[in-house]
Amino acid sequence: MGTPTDLRLPRYRRDPEGTHPPLGFDGYRSTALRHPKQPLVLLPQQLTEVTGPLLGPGRIGELDNDLTRQHEGEPQGQRIIVTGRLLDGDGRPIRNSLVEIWQANAGGRYRHTGDRWPSPLDPNFDGLGRTLTDGDGRYEFTTIKPGAYPWKNHDNAWRPAHIHFSVFGSAFTQRLVTQMYFPDDPLFSQDPIFTSIPDEKARQRMISRFDLARTVPEWALAFQFDIVVRGREQSVFEDEEDDE
Amino acid sequence: MKLGSTPSQTVGPYLSIGLPWEDGPFVVPEGAEGAVWIRGVVYDGAGDPIPDAMIETWQADPDGGFRHPDDPRGHRGPEFRGFGRCPTDAAGEYRIHTVLPGVVPGEDGAPQARHIDVSVFARGLLNRVVTRIYFEDEDNSGDAVLASVPEGRRETLLARRTADGYRFDVRLQGEGETVFFEF
Numbered sequence: 001m002g003t004p005t006d007l008r009l010p011r012y013r014r015d016p017e018g019t020h021p022p023l024g025f026d027g028y029r030s031t032a033l034r035h036p037k038q039p040l041v042l043l044p045q046q047l048t049e050v051t052g053p054l055l056g057p058g059r060i061g062e063l064d065n066d067l068t069r070q071h072e073g074e075p076q077g078q079r080i081i082v083t084g085r086l087l088d089g090d091g092r093p094i095r096n097s098l099v100e101i102w103q104a105n106a107g108g109r110y111r112h113t114g115d116r117w118p119s120p121l122d123p124n125f126d127g128l129g130r131t132l133t134d135g136d137g138r139y140e141f142t143t144i145k146p147g148a149y150p151w152k153n154h155d156n157a158w159r160p161a162h163i164h165f166s167v168f169g170s171a172f173t174q175r176l177v178t179q180m181y182f183p184d185d186p187l188f189s190q191d192p193i194f195t196s197i198p199d200e201k202a203r204q205r206m207i208s209r210f211d212l213a214r215t216v217p218e219w220a221l222a223f224q225f226d227i228v229v230r231g232r233e234q235s236v237f238e239d240e241e242d243d244e
Numbered sequence: 245m246k247l248g249s250t251p252s253q254t255v256g257p258y259l260s261i262g263l264p265w266e267d268g269p270f271v272v273p274e275g276a277e278g279a280v281w282i283r284g285v286v287y288d289g290a291g292d293p294i295p296d297a298m299i300e301t302w303q304a305d306p307d308g309g310f311r312h313p314d315d316p317r318g319h320r321g322p323e324f325r326g327f328g329r330c331p332t333d334a335a336g337e338y339r340i341h342t343v344l345p346g347v348v349p350g351e352d353g354a355p356q357a358r359h360i361d362v363s364v365f366a367r368g369l370l371n372r373v374v375t376r377i378y379f380e381d382e383d384n385s386g387d388a389v390l391a392s393v394p395e396g397r398r399e400t401l402l403a404r405r406t407a408d409g410y411r412f413d414v415r416l417q418g419e420g421e422t423v424f425f426e427f
Contacts, residue, residue, distance in 0.1 A: 007351050010314060015249045021370035028254075030368030033289035034416050036424050041393055043374070043425035047348050048361045051312035052302060053327035059265070091245040102262025110258040128262045164255065164262060171314070172302050172361055173427060175372065179253040196370050197251045205250050228247045
């Protein structure tokens with residue numbers, strides 16, 4: 001038990017300007033009434049912020065990482081394998097950590113009462129997946145390539161195909177919800193959620209890479225998507241070799 | 245090696261497909277000693293409740309310890325998760341079943357008042373926003389974070405006592421806009 005004055009807390013680097021979207025963004029209509037207008041207040045990173053939930057095996061069911069096997073029958077659409085690593089900004093793997101996804105079906109429809117666009121629901125697809133990263137920070141899902149879908153944001157608006165990802169990192173400061181996109185989607189340029197990211201290089205980091213090596217012959221295509229959360233600033237007691 | 249972070253994106257309107265857990269609101273199990281309900285509504289700038297938002301909470305146990313290797317002081321047993329998650333319902337309300345966190349030391353040794361960190365996610369929020377819950381009937385004097393907030397806005401961070409716990413509303417915009425933090 002250390003006394004409070006013994007505390008030497010890690011610090012998490014702030015991301016460069018342009019990495020994340022602004023809270024208010026004219027192109028995305030729903031931000032209008034939902035973004036704070038008062039300036040944000042700087043919160044020093046104290047114990048509450050440098051710790052965070054470490055959610056492990058208790059949150060995972062046996063078939064949670066294979067969205068094609070959660071029902072009696074097989075879902076419609078193109079089977080894909082999505083793999084990647086969860087890393088911090090220093091390239092350190094984040095191990096045994098919960099990764100959650102949700103997505104539309106092959107026709108671009110979500111299993112949700114609020115989704116009314118006339119594309120069929122698939123009785124064999126829920127669009128929900130969970131897994132844990134391994135000792136190397138790797139995760140893997142088997143799923144169906146989601147379809148694009150229309151929404152009412154602007155005239156003839158379509159969301160590019162995407163999979164929602166939710167990760168925790170190892171500190172409250174690292175919590176991230178993002179979306180994984182697919183290479184060469186023709187819908188990127190008209191999508192304000194995608195283009196809300198100011199920095200073009202950061203925007204590209206949301207696009208997965210086709211991964212020929214991981215495709216399974218006569219079975220599934222594969223895409224690779226690494227997720228990076230904020231790295232640590234060097235602290236006085238940190239051991240260079242200690243990557244826990 | 246320095247890697248650029250993956251950008252944040254909105255959870256969209258259908259977060260309820262992937263994110264809720266049945267026991268998500270239970271930071272402590274039902275019947276735990278000293279348990280309270282924290283309930284509140286998430287409002288938009290027009291004063292309307294937001295039915296597609298989600299609240300996540302993170303807090304110390306009643307002794308002020310965190311379930312985390314970066315807290316060297318230890319923590320309560322496995323029944324204390326420290327983490328709560330609840331999507332808002334059709335009326336914009338969330339609820340979290342928890343216990344009052346203990347006093348947490350700051351790095352300079354000064355105690356922080358009892359508080360809970362909160363992330364708010366919603367359609368229309370391209371990134372989460374973060375706030376802190378403090379408790380109106382606890383001693384909040386001397387808390388450096390609260391003191392750094394403009395005086396007229398501090399009350400937006402105070403949970404109000406109710407019959408079975410506390411009420412903490414979140415206003416994303418407009419009159420009484422909740423104080424949100426960056427770090």
